[in-house]
Amino acid sequence: MVTTAPDPVQMQAPVEVLSEAELDRRRDAHEARVDAFVAPHLARRSERVKHPVHDFLFTYYSQRPAQLRRWHPGHGVRVPASRARAYAGLKGYVVDPDGTTTVGEAHVRAQRPLLEALVRLLRATAARPANLGCFGLHEWAMVYGLTPEEVRHADWPLRLGAEGTDRVVEGHRIACSHFDAYRFFTPAARPLNQLAPSAGDREAHEQPGCLHAGMDLYKHAFRLTPMVCSDLVADCFALARDIRETDMRAAPYDLRALGFEPIRVETAEGKRAYADLQRSYAERGAPLRARLVAECERLLAVADG
Known part of the structure; x- marks a missing residue:
């Protein structure tokens, strides 16, 4: 669920706000990097073909391909308001009054x-x-x-x-x-x-x-x-x-x-x-x-x- 109230502890700490261009560059680079491994796995899965070596990281571990593909900046880095919609509904994120979003302090404490x-x-x-x-x-x-x-x-x-x-x-x-x-x-x-x-x-x-x-x-x-x-x-x-x-x-x-x-x-x-x-x-x-x-x-x- 989206939280609109600022986290008081989080607001005390200096954070980096990514520019649209920097966020897009880093997200696109990440997606291209992992797609080299994700895309062949998904193609095999659609054809019901098993690979005893390369499927392991997607079947043994709990992280799914779509989760690996999604780029997160990490706590302490804010997503600009113009890109906040892609993150605001995700677990751990909070939306601040200026429209930017980041991983909230409450989530960190819970972990x-x-x-x-x-x-x-x-x-x-x-x-x-x-x-x-x-x-x-x-x-x-x-x-x-x-x-x-x-x-x-x-x-x-x-x-x-x-x-x-x-x-x-x-x-x-x-x-x-x-x-x-x-x-x-x-x-x-x-x-x-x-x-x-x-x-x-x-x-x-x-x-x-x-x-x-x-x-x-x-x-x-x-x-x-x-x-x-x-x-x-x-x-x-x-x-x-x-x-x-x-x-x-x-x-x-x-x-x-x-x-x-x-x-x-x-x-x-x-x-x-x-x-x-x-x-x-x-x-x-x-x-x-x-x-x-x-x-x-x-x-x-x-x-x-």
């Missing part, structure tokens, strides 16, 4: 539990050294003991077959630290993991070398919408998309027909290649994680105001 939880998790993850020894075997543990018809991506064959895949799992130390990967392990694979992460102890386990922790930066960013600028969300999405490709290249599936050459993590050479990519994603994710921490801290200061 305090989310902000506090996120900043704790992000800080804990950033403080932990990157573990580069998991070799993407979480995807293998998700199909361990299953028949080819039972696996999640049953349309795509297992490179080593069911028995060969099981032998890889049984012949390696499985050390998945990410709950949202571990919870999809088959019942037979769960006891083989060196850890037993749960939804309630993420801060104790998540580490920056984990591909899923890197992908989740996108989730953390869009959960802060519309309080943070969508440019940050898009930056995290771009990293998550690259990580997803590596995640599935290292998986037991044969996706060469889609153009994805496998990373053969069952070999020493494949393990080295995977660890190198893990390291590069950890390095790319570090500044994004720091930006998210800074945004949480900024917004918590607003909530305290």
Whole structure:
């Protein structure tokens, strides 16, 4: 619902009012950037064609394509009155007497539990050294003991077959630290993991070398919408998309027909290649994680105001 009364705390803080030209430029640039990924997904969806790699960010995570495509300037930046109609009815926004609109202080205060939880998790993850020894075997543990018809991506064959895949799992130390990967392990694979992460102890386990922790930066960013600028969300999405490709290249599936050459993590050479990519994603994710921490801290200061 649109709020017309000014927020007294918000009115005390200096804010930037975007010009029409600047808002249009940044919105159009954002839409063009994400349309490179959104448009193919929507085309496949209309044709009922599934993509085991590129659909993941739109089906596993709760943010829908239209939400990713919408550009938000973030709290502290006002939309000019001439463009306010596009934002005024959206959750979190308030309309001020001069006709401009921005994310209101009341919305930021209401998000305090989310902000506090996120900043704790992000800080804990950033403080932990990157573990580069998991070799993407979480995807293998998700199909361990299953028949080819039972696996999640049953349309795509297992490179080593069911028995060969099981032998890889049984012949390696499985050390998945990410709950949202571990919870999809088959019942037979769960006891083989060196850890037993749960939804309630993420801060104790998540580490920056984990591909899923890197992908989740996108989730953390869009959960802060519309309080943070969508440019940050898009930056995290771009990293998550690259990580997803590596995640599935290292998986037991044969996706060469889609153009994805496998990373053969069952070999020493494949393990080295995977660890190198893990390291590069950890390095790319570090500044994004720091930006998210800074945004949480900024917004918590607003909530305290």
